Amino acid sequence: MSQRLLRGQPLGSASQVARMALHAMLVLGVVVVVAMGGNLALRAIDLNPQPQVKAKDPATPSGEVIARRAGGASGALVICGGGMLPDAVRDRFFELAGGPKARIVVIPTASPNADRPSAVRVLEIWKRRGAASVRMLHTRSPERANAADFVQPLREATGVWIGGGDQVLLSKAYVGTEVERQLKAVLDRGGVVGGTSAGAAIMTRVMIANGRTKAHLSQGFDFLPGAVVDQHFLRRNRMERLLGVLSSHPELIGLGIDEQTALVVEVREHHLSVIGNSYVVACVPDKENRHPRFQFLKPGDQTDLVLLKAPTVTAVAAQDL
Incomplete structure (x- = not known):
């Protein structure tokens, strides 16, 4: 991956980080914040990085972490950032759903095209993988969403x-x-719920509905x-x-x-792992400091949510280190 470093003075605030990052993004494409020699620097990263080799887990030859389902009561989320999803992401979801025994339900409601007959095409990707059954669930009506026959799948x-599509529709x-x-019951019995783009945003109760630089919030799952x-x-x-959301929800x-x-x-367990071709950025408000910390996960x-909340030497703070 080709990279350029932009060295500078220590960054004093999260807003400065955001402004400098946004400016550099316009010039170079995309940046991440990294610790370099005791100061912060901005590193440009390739917008189309080559697929990365998974770190091998000695307990799993494939290197993939299988969800721990103690007593069959704990499932998994597969939260995707959108765009063209790599096969590794789809394969992980399919595996967690049960592979050839999977009974998959697809919810296309975020798409404005979900009401069209052609919406059934969204089922094909999972049918081709050989799931035992693939069904579509869609309505615009909360009343219908409460009906017993509707939720049976x-x-x-x-x-x-x-x-x-649009998470507000969801x-x-x-x-x-x-x-x-x-x-929630699917998760409780050890299943998997996955989503991409709008289907990712809906996963949390505080949901970013829209907004270019200032988020408008709504309610998600x-x-x-x-x-x-x-x-x-x-x-x-x-x-x-995202930093604006955290300022009002520390x-x-x-x-x-x-x-x-x-x-x-x-x-x-709140255990987290990253798959795909780019990064997950964890932004962690710091009770001891007004500046959030950032951790870039490739x-x-x-990791897990407990580790992310705890200050570590690998986390990057938006201030002079």
């Missing part, structure tokens, strides 16, 4: 995939309904308590937007997920 599902149709409760998700993160220069960890990348969350990296 979710009662039988081992995996649910939520497509991209929120209006499903938050607080039986659909949300049955999605409460599948990852203590966090807020932003997507298309580096590609669309959304650092400033109790949350911000998870900025770039395109072609997914964060896999084992729900019970494909193959693993």
